[in-house]
Amino acid sequence: MYQICEEIKPESKxxxxxxxxxxxxxxxxxxxxxxxxxxxxxxxxxxxxxKKYPQRTIDCxxxxxxxxxxxxxxxxxxxxxxxxxxxxxxxxxxxxxVFVSVAYADLNVxxxxxxxxxxxxxxxxxxxxxxxxxxxxxxxxATIIEPADSNVLADMLRQTKDLxxxxxxxxxxxxSEQIYKEGSTFTIGKSNLLREGKDVTxxxxxxxxxxxCKAAAELKQEGIDARVIDMFTIKxxxxxxxxxASKETxxxxxxxxxxxxxxxxxxxxxxxxxxxxxxxxxxxxxDRFGEVGNVDYLKKVLHMSVEDIKNGVxxxxxxxxxx
Amino acid sequence: MDKVERNLRLLAAQIRKTxxxxxxxxxxxxxxxxxxxxxxxxxLYGKEMKVDPNNPKWEERDRLVVSKGHCGPAVYAALAVxxxxxxxxxxxxxxxxxxxxxxxxxNKVPGIDMTTGSLGQxxxxxxxxxxxxxxxxxxAYTYLFLGDGECDEGQVWEGALFASTKKLxxxxxxxxxxxxxxxxxxxxxxxxxxxxxxxxxFDWYAQDVDGHDVMAIAEAIENAKKQNEKPSVIxxxxxxxxxxxxxxDVFYNHHMTFTQEQxxxxxxxxxxxxxxxx
Numbered sequence: 302m303y304q305i306c307e308e309i310k311p312e313s314k315x316x317x318x319x320x321x322x323x324x325x326x327x328x329x330x331x332x333x334x335x336x337x338x339x340x341x342x343x344x345x346x347x348x349x350x351x352k353k354y355p356q357r358t359i360d361c362x363x364x365x366x367x368x369x370x371x372x373x374x375x376x377x378x379x380x381x382x383x384x385x386x387x388x389x390x391x392x393x394x395x396x397x398x399v400f401v402s403v404a405y406a407d408l409n410v411x412x413x414x415x416x417x418x419x420x421x422x423x424x425x426x427x428x429x430x431x432x433x434x435x436x437x438x439x440x441x442x443a444t445i446i447e448p449a450d451s452n453v454l455a456d457m458l459r460q461t462k463d464l465x466x467x468x469x470x471x472x473x474x475x476x477s478e479q480i481y482k483e484g485s486t487f488t489i490g491k492s493n494l495l496r497e498g499k500d501v502t503x504x505x506x507x508x509x510x511x512x513x514c515k516a517a518a519e520l521k522q523e524g525i526d527a528r529v530i531d532m533f534t535i536k537x538x539x540x541x542x543x544x545x546a547s548k549e550t551x552x553x554x555x556x557x558x559x560x561x562x563x564x565x566x567x568x569x570x571x572x573x574x575x576x577x578x579x580x581x582x583x584x585x586x587x588d589r590f591g592e593v594g595n596v597d598y599l600k601k602v603l604h605m606s607v608e609d610i611k612n613g614v615x616x617x618x619x620x621x622x623x624x
Numbered sequence: 625m626d627k628v629e630r631n632l633r634l635l636a637a638q639i640r641k642t643x644x645x646x647x648x649x650x651x652x653x654x655x656x657x658x659x660x661x662x663x664x665x666x667x668l669y670g671k672e673m674k675v676d677p678n679n680p681k682w683e684e685r686d687r688l689v690v691s692k693g694h695c696g697p698a699v700y701a702a703l704a705v706x707x708x709x710x711x712x713x714x715x716x717x718x719x720x721x722x723x724x725x726x727x728x729x730x731n732k733v734p735g736i737d738m739t740t741g742s743l744g745q746x747x748x749x750x751x752x753x754x755x756x757x758x759x760x761x762x763x764a765y766t767y768l769f770l771g772d773g774e775c776d777e778g779q780v781w782e783g784a785l786f787a788s789t790k791k792l793x794x795x796x797x798x799x800x801x802x803x804x805x806x807x808x809x810x811x812x813x814x815x816x817x818x819x820x821x822x823x824x825x826f827d828w829y830a831q832d833v834d835g836h837d838v839m840a841i842a843e844a845i846e847n848a849k850k851q852n853e854k855p856s857v858i859x860x861x862x863x864x865x866x867x868x869x870x871x872x873d874v875f876y877n878h879h880m881t882f883t884q885e886q887x888x889x890x891x892x893x894x895x896x897x898x899x900x901x902x
Contacts, residue, residue, distance in 0.1 A: 335759070356759065359790075367748045367782035374689075374752020377730075377738065378760060382752075397742050398779075402749050406739035407731050 303452075303485035303493055309478050309511050312451055317346045317415070317474040319451035323458045324383065328354050333379065334462065337372050339365045339386040345415055345474060347385075365390045369398040369410070376409040381462055387421065388414030388471050392433035399467065404440045409465045411458075417447070417471040418558030419591060419599035420508060429591025429599075433471060435563030438536050443467045444489065445536040449510035452481040453533050460489065471507065478511035480531065492539040498528030501614050501621075502546035502553050506532050506565050508596070509556040509585075509605065516610035527614055538568045540576065547577035552617040556610050557585040580620035582613040628671070632838035634901040635705065636666035640867055641894045642701035646714035646724070648887055653717070653726070656877035657771060658698035660802040660835065660862035665702045667841045668767060677707040680734040686764050687753050689738040691746020692771035692800065693727035694879075700724050700733060708735040744777030746770070747797075751783050754792045765849070768797040773805025776814040781826070787855040788827035795855040796848045797828075800835065802864035806878040823857040835860025869893045 314322075324347065328334045337359045342351050351358040361368040365386050372382040385391070391414035392399070403410045414433055421428040437443050444466060448454040454472055461468045480495065487493065495510070496517050505513035510531045517527040528550055530542055547553060553573065555566035566583030573579055586603050600606045625633075639662045647653035669675070673686045690699050697717055704711050709723070716722040723732045727741030738753070740746040746768060754766040770780060787795055799819055803810055810816055820830035829851045833840040841860065848856030864878075865871030870886035882890075 335756075359755070361786060362789075364782035364786065366744075366779045367751075367786050370745050370748020370779070370783070371752035371755065371786065374738070374749035374754070375756040375759075377749070377753055378756030378762075380756050380759065398745055398748070401739070401742040402745045406749075 303487055304482040305495055306479055306482055309480060309514055312476050312479045314451060315474060315476050316451050316454055316472050319455055320413070320458070320472065321346045321350055323455045325350055325353065327458065327462050328357060331381065331462065333381045335359065335375055335380050335382045337361060337368050337382055337384040339363055339368050339390065341386060345385055365395050366398050369395045369412070370402045372410045373402040373406060373408045381409065383411045383413060385413040385415065387428060388417040388433050389428055389430040392430065392436050392469070396436055400440055404443060404467045411461050411468045411470065414469065414471045415474050417473065417507065419596055419603065419605070420473040420475065420558070421591070422594050422596055422599050425593040426590045431560040431586045431591060434535055434559050434565070437469045438563060438568065440467065443469060443536060444534070446470045446489070446534055447507040448472055448533055449507060449531050450477045450480045452479070452483060452485050453487055456486050473508055477508065480510055480514070487533065490534050490537045490539060492542045493531040493533065494528070494542070495531055496527070496529040498526040499550055500526045500552070501617050502528040502530060502550045503556065503610065503614065504530045504532050504543070504546070504553060504565065504569055505556045506535060507558050509558055512607050512610055513556055516607045516614065519607070520611055520614055525614060525618065532565060535565055535568060538572065540572050543569055543572040544577040547573055547579040552580045552621040554582045554610065554613045554617050555584060556605065556613070558605065559585050560588055561585045562588055580617050580624065582617040584609055584613045629839050630901050632666050632670045632842070634898060635670040636663045636838065637867070637894055637897045637901065638705050639665055639698060639701045641891065641898070642705055642714060643697050644868070644887060644890055644894070646697050646701060646717040649715050650718055651883065651887070652879070652881040653697055654694045654878065655868055655871045655880045656804065656864040657692055657695045657800060657802065659866045659868045659871060660864050661695055661698055661769060661800045662866070663836045663838050664798050664800070664841050664860055665698060667838050667845065669702045669706050671842055672845045673767065674764065675735070677735070680708055683762065684764055687737040687766045688769070689740065689746045689750035689753065689766065690728050690769040691740050691743065691750070692769055692774055693740030693746065696724070696726055696728040699728060699736065703733070703735040709733070743771070743774045744779035747780050747783035751787050751792055751795060754795045755790060758792070758794065763794070765794045765796055768795060770797055770799045772799055772801040772803065772810050772816055772819065775799065775816045775819060784823060784826040784828065791853045792855045793851045793853050796845060797855070797857040799857060799859045800862055801859050802862040804864045804878070808875070820857070820859045827854060829854040829856045830859065832859045832861065835862035836866060867894065867897065
């Protein structure tokens with residue numbers, strides 16, 4: 302069960318600190334947990350872990366393709382590998398290795414991609430993955446998780462340790478906005494209803510969830526009653542919640558830290574088209590590359606800000622009213 | 625020729641004959657590489673590898689990753705001859721609903737330890753298996769087949785660095801150096817050069833052997849097993865299409881179609897070899 306914070310505010314710890322803390326907990330309780338990285342152990346604050354568990358830390362060096370294959374092989378021997386690198390290199394650089402050596406071979410690997418989308422801002426377009434969800438969505442049976450805060454992250458790490466298959470978890474390394482109370486638990490494949498509403502539904506994931514909540518609160522002052530859903534599992538997507546939102550609110554806005562092509566917006570569109578058509582506005586990167594800049598700047602230039610969400614909501618409601 | 629050698633050469637001929645038996649259904653397949661690696665497969669399954677046909681998932685077994693996964697039919701032939709599954713399965717290779725797809729598939733074939741097919745990837749998965757076994761104090765060896773054309777792939781060399789750095793001394797790689805890849809000679813297309821020397825520079829223990837001399841292969845594997853720190857590579861100098869009458873002298877012999885007459889002639893040749901050795 303999850304509990305929502307009364308007020309959204311920045312978390313006290315960075316996501317990477319929580320990642321390291323939970324990995325330490327998992328390694329302490331289960332000798333099968335193995336951590337692999339491609340030369341950015343220090344960037345994700347796993348240095349202490351690597352010193353505490355040197356026999357269970359594999360720094361592969363800057364060779365992501367090999368890392369994914371090694372992780373696959375390790376899982377074949379019954380161990381539980383968690384493999385981390387920056388999100389673009391954990392996905393697009395190693396797409397074939399993930400596809401063949403992990404997924405097609407039916408092996409058991411958790412891939413952690415850090416700095417997704419614009420959270421990689423200062424590294425610019427080469428490091429800003431706005432396509433990783435799309436690529437992973439195409440892999441049969443892959444599960445894709447994008448935690449909105451460290452409470453979701455912690456629970457997902459704990460849960461996926463004991464599940465089998467390919468899990469892709471994309472997470473910002475830095476502080477997130479706290480959405481959920483500590484100790485919350487979540488159900489993979491089930492979205493979280495953060496705010497009830499009858500006029501429109503905003504479906505968000507990752508760093509966009511807090512902005513969706515802010516936009517909904519501000520829209521209330523205009524008399525717009527917006528529902529907010531945290532779709533932290535992008536695959537398998539919660540079809541039921543989308544269909545219900547469509548039927549009950551009649552208009553949908555998606556906001557994602559990703560290209561609108563083949564990400565959350567596309568996944569929602571597929572469900573709407575098949576089962577419950579409704580006006581839809583997809584927000585996120587409009588089929589473009591990233592560029593250098595901090596997160597606030599990039600939210601503006603990629604039209605992902607709170608103001609953009611509010612405009613998207615107005616547009617969706619207008620479409621609904623003009624049907 | 626002593627009994628051990630005779631038996632291994634006999635097994636190699638039986639593997640080649642079984643490959644043709646299997647591919648005979650569709651009269652097509654990756655003949656060249658299957659034939660060039662058959663002697664080494666005979667040494668692995670006839671002498672060096674610890675496996676149990678009645679218990680393919682035996683924890684203490686040695687593992688084999690055939691990274692040149694398109695040569696699945698050769699491995700399936702070895703497994704069928706050793707009794708991992710009924711010989712009749714071979715007739716279904718690449719047929720709808722088969723248990724024996726063209727490329728090695730660990731989820732369908734008893735005795736196949738890793739799914740392969742995208743070249744270069746078996747290197748890494750083999751290293752992962754070796755790492756996992758060592759971590760769990762399992763002394764089994766992990767054998768790895770690579771093609772020489774496959775060594776064009778960067779992932780092979782990522783793995784080469786990784787294996788020596790992590791001192792994976794229970795990895796024994798066998799490179800089927802038949803000098804050819806699909807489009808022609810490796811020296812003309814992407815020259816891998818002296819592979820033993822290259823791997824030595826990556827801090828592996830490297831040996832060059834005649835890949836059709838079963839006793840030399842066996843001796844090289846025994847040498848490899850004595851390594852305390854380094855992973856081993858054995859460069860098998862082979863002939864693509866070896867002992868297959870319609871393939872050995874053909875330029876494009878990576879993947880081939882063949883006629884019943886060609887098949888009959890090839891079988892006749894292999895039957896003569898088997899008769900001599902029996």
